[in-house]
Amino acid sequence: MTSVKDQWLMKLRGEIPEISPEDVQKTLDSDGRGVTVLDVRESDEFRQGSVPGAKHLPRGFLELRAEDVVPDKKSRIIAYCQGGLRSLFAAQSLRKLGYDNVISMAGGYSRWKQNGHPFVVSSAGPLERRQESEKVPASLSAELPRLHSDVDEISPRDAQALAASGGAPVTFLDIREGDEYRQGHISGSMHLARGHLELQAEGKLLDPMRTLVVYSAQGVRSLLAADTLRRMGFGGVHSLAGGYERWAAEGLPVEVPELLTDRERERYMRHITMDEVGEAGQLRLKKARILCIGAGGLGSPAAYYLAAAGTGTLGIVDYDVVDRSNLQRQILHSDERIGMLKTESARRTLESLNPDIKVVTHNERLTSANVDSILSRYDLVVDGCDNFPTRYLVNDACVKHKKPNVHGSIYRFEGQVTVFWPGKGPCYRCLYPEPPPPEMAPSCAEAGVLGVLPGIVGALEANEAIKIILGKGSPLVGRLMMFDALDMRFRELKIRRDANCAYCADGRDFPGYTDYAEFCRV
Ligand SMILES: [Zn+2]
Numbered sequence: 001m002t003s004v005k006d007q008w009l010m011k012l013r014g015e016i017p018e019i020s021p022e023d024v025q026k027t028l029d030s031d032g033r034g035v036t037v038l039d040v041r042e043s044d045e046f047r048q049g050s051v052p053g054a055k056h057l058p059r060g061f062l063e064l065r066a067e068d069v070v071p072d073k074k075s076r077i078i079a080y081c082q083g084g085l086r087s088l089f090a091a092q093s094l095r096k097l098g099y100d101n102v103i104s105m106a107g108g109y110s111r112w113k114q115n116g117h118p119f120v121v122s123s124a125g126p127l128e129r130r131q132e133s134e135k136v137p138a139s140l141s142a143e144l145p146r147l148h149s150d151v152d153e154i155s156p157r158d159a160q161a162l163a164a165s166g167g168a169p170v171t172f173l174d175i176r177e178g179d180e181y182r183q184g185h186i187s188g189s190m191h192l193a194r195g196h197l198e199l200q201a202e203g204k205l206l207d208p209m210r211t212l213v214v215y216s217a218q219g220v221r222s223l224l225a226a227d228t229l230r231r232m233g234f235g236g237v238h239s240l241a242g243g244y245e246r247w248a249a250e251g252l253p254v255e256v257p258e259l260l261t262d263r264e265r266e267r268y269m270r271h272i273t274m275d276e277v278g279e280a281g282q283l284r285l286k287k288a289r290i291l292c293i294g295a296g297g298l299g300s301p302a303a304y305y306l307a308a309a310g311t312g313t314l315g316i317v318d319y320d321v322v323d324r325s326n327l328q329r330q331i332l333h334s335d336e337r338i339g340m341l342k343t344e345s346a347r348r349t350l351e352s353l354n355p356d357i358k359v360v361t362h363n364e365r366l367t368s369a370n371v372d373s374i375l376s377r378y379d380l381v382v383d384g385c386d387n388f389p390t391r392y393l394v395n396d397a398c399v400k401h402k403k404p405n406v407h408g409s410i411y412r413f414e415g416q417v418t419v420f421w422p423g424k425g426p427c428y429r430c431l432y433p434e435p436p437p438p439e440m441a442p443s444c445a446e447a448g449v450l451g452v453l454p455g456i457v458g459a460l461e462a463n464e465a466i467k468i469i470l471g472k473g474s475p476l477v478g479r480l481m482m483f484d485a486l487d488m489r490f491r492e493l494k495i496r497r498d499a500n501c502a503y504c505a506d507g508r509d510f511p512g513y514t515d516y517a518e519f520c521r522v
Pocket residue numbers: 426427428429430431498501502503504505
């Protein structure tokens with residue numbers, strides 16, 4: 001069965017002429033003055049880049065603002081969106097408003113940019129918490145009586161009572177633009193911007209018979225949206241009279257989510273674009289507190305990427321100073337910082353990469369005495385230490401505090417990465433109940449290490465940490481990833497919990513910290 005969306009699109013394709021980006025460019029070059037290029041995407045899409053000279057008229061506001069943006073109804077209009085579908089609907093709405101000469105750009109802004117045409121990035125200042133007016137223009141006032149009679153309107157109090165009545169489930173549907181929704185919305189509401197309504201309603205709302213309370217800022221755009229949904233075959237559609245503003249003014253429950261700043265949205269755009277991260281994921285990273293053990297070979301790339309990715313609070317434990325022999329691999333530091341504390345050098349590098357994060361330096365050796373107070377302030381540990389006493393201490397403390405421990409180690413040309421996540425998989429002691437005898441475990445200083453190797457292994461650790469914070473993908477729990485740089489081979493070993501592990505076995509009380517130097521005979 002064809003969806004309503006597909007039927008409508010087929011019909012639109014027969015009605016609205018489409019033009020390639022190349023022909024748009026030619027038209028602008030030959031007769032730029034007589035043509036209005038109209039960007040119908042949402043504000044944040046427009047800000048990221050648009051066709052030079054284009055006017056902005058978000059699809060959601062089309063009927064309300066068309067006369068202001070394009071006063072002359074005889075204008076030749078080329079409408080475009082991101083992929084070329086929303087602009088077909090926008091062109092149709094414009095025709096209904098009396099604009100006869102409207103065409104749509106095939107493939108939208110994506111294809112425009114892909115094909116190498118020029119674009120401008122809006123230098124608009126920071127987005128203020130703005131109220132969008134839904135003032136009804138003359139062109140729409142003729143249509144209003146029909147909308148009021150065709151669409152069921154419901155007051156905020158009645159809508160809330162309906163939702164609380166325990167009858168059919170009620171979904172509050174916010175059809176405002178993304179930036180309006182992010183500034184505050186009805187608690188528990190779902191967001192689907194009006195510009196995407198025809199294209200996504202069937203997929204996202206699934207059950208066409210559920211009760212929908214559609215709302216906008218003041219109740220006008222929601223009338224138009226509810227009318228569209230009604231025509232798509234959705235039953236039980238109401239428009240919230242007075243919109244979000246009246247709902248909030250009457251003291252009904254709202255949610256004001258924590259926001260990324262405009263600068264953060266710009267910085268993390270390549271994250272936000274992906275569904276697996278999105279704005280919500282970026283906010284999780286912003287709230288995350290990650291502790292890096294060591295600002296050396298592994299800690300350098302791990303902390304560098306965690307800072308770049310927007311980890312809100314990054315703790316660095318190290319008590320050493322920068323030595324020239326570190327610089328072959330420890331990329332947080334530099335030649336002019338030789339002799340400086342590594343924590344301080346790390347802080348400077350990370351803050352200059354990303355001034356929006358907080359770097360906390362712990363300039364001390366990690367011991368049984370301070371590990372609890374340091375670790376309890378973080379969500380997750382990235383272990384990049386280079387010695388056995390610290391490795392066992394970090395493991396035991398992570399078991400005690402039930403914090404995921406992203407573990408990495410390196411030796412000459414070989415590296416290992418895994419995640420020790422208490423309760424979900426083995427700990428370090430499940431693998432190695434006892435440390436190796438010291439003569440079997442030479443340090444990097446004695447055995448050497450290929451400079452790029454910790455770069456690879458530390459970056460893998462950062463990758464695991466970010467996945468854990470986002471709650472996405474399969475973390476390396478119960479899997480030991482082994483890397484051989486000379487053969488360029490990755491190998492994965494299954495590792496299991498030891499049912500008798502002295503630290504992490506089920507039901508076992510934490511046995512306390514030990515004398516780690518003694519335990520490791522160093
Ligand atoms: Zn264990």
